[in-house]
Amino acid sequence: xxxxxxxxxxxxxxxxxxxxxxxxxxxxxxxxxxxxxxxxxxxxxxxxxxxxxxxxxxxxxxxxxxxxxxxxxxxxxxxxxxxxxxxxxxxxxxxxxxxxxxxxxxxxxxxxxxxxxxxxxxxxxxxxxxxxxxxxxxxxxxxxxxxxxxxxxxxxxxxxxxxxxxxxxxxxxxxxxxxxxxxxxxxxxxxxxxxxxxxxxxxxxxxxxxxxxxxxxxxxxxxxxxxxxxxxxxxxxxxxxxxxxxxxxxxx
Numbered sequence: 001x002x003x004x005x006x007x008x009x010x011x012x013x014x015x016x017x018x019x020x021x022x023x024x025x026x027x028x029x030x031x032x033x034x035x036x037x038x039x040x041x042x043x044x045x046x047x048x049x050x051x052x053x054x055x056x057x058x059x060x061x062x063x064x065x066x067x068x069x070x071x072x073x074x075x076x077x078x079x080x081x082x083x084x085x086x087x088x089x090x091x092x093x094x095x096x097x098x099x100x101x102x103x104x105x106x107x108x109x110x111x112x113x114x115x116x117x118x119x120x121x122x123x124x125x126x127x128x129x130x131x132x133x134x135x136x137x138x139x140x141x142x143x144x145x146x147x148x149x150x151x152x153x154x155x156x157x158x159x160x161x162x163x164x165x166x167x168x169x170x171x172x173x174x175x176x177x178x179x180x181x182x183x184x185x186x187x188x189x190x191x192x193x194x195x196x197x198x199x200x201x202x203x204x205x206x207x208x209x210x211x212x213x214x215x216x217x218x219x220x221x222x223x224x225x226x227x228x229x230x231x232x233x234x235x236x237x238x239x240x241x242x243x244x245x246x247x248x249x250x251x252x
Contacts, residue, residue, distance in 0.1 A: 021062065022064075
């Protein structure tokens with residue numbers, strides 16, 4: 001899986017005389033003869049990106065390439081402390097996607113994270129309380145690094161209105177369009193919901209037959225779901241051996 005297709009532009013920006021890239025994670029741009037600090041805001045997934053030649057380049061990959069070495073389009077640049085805003089060179093490491101996912105689930109599972117699919121019911125309730133206490137929409141957007149529309153939906157009770165609306169269900173069913181498209185009409189929502197809510201600790205829900213494969217499209221239904229560890233899920237990835245059991249990856 002290609003992590004980043006624009007690494008060739010990162011090789012250009014680090015030698016571009018219009019940009020000054022610092023080891024502490026700051027980037028300056030020369031405008032009208034003066035150096036100006038680029039104050040970029042994090043996007044909904046928690047990452048910051050810099051626009052260069054009409055492409056959005058991940059901030060942390062730029063810093064890593066400048067000070068730590070060459071990039072690999074098949075590998076991820078990981079934030080050691082889990083803080084996606086700490087782009088200092090010493091906080092970055094180049095690891096495989098599998099190791100990156102292991103770091104995410106094992107090291108960061110008990111740390112509160114704001115960003116794509118990282119909000120939970122308790123955070124939403126805190127946002128509502130702070131709004132009632134007098135904080136403005138702008139202040140909440142800046143504090144929680146969420147989109148203005150996301151904060152607005154939370155405040156107006158359009159999302160995160162009960163504890164059943166947990167990230168595991170919101171991510172996997174039915175919000176993810178891939179899952180919605182792969183769900184057959186005969187699938188029972190209660191059965192799907194039970195698979196996720198009854199998931200053993202430390203396990204993830206995996207599709208036995210992948211939903212996104214060049215040769216086949218599996219279904220999002222109870223019969224096609226199984227529990228795997230994070231390591232097993234990363235090893236299995238998008239592999240398919242042509243059988244309904246799809247277990248050949250275990251022997252590799």
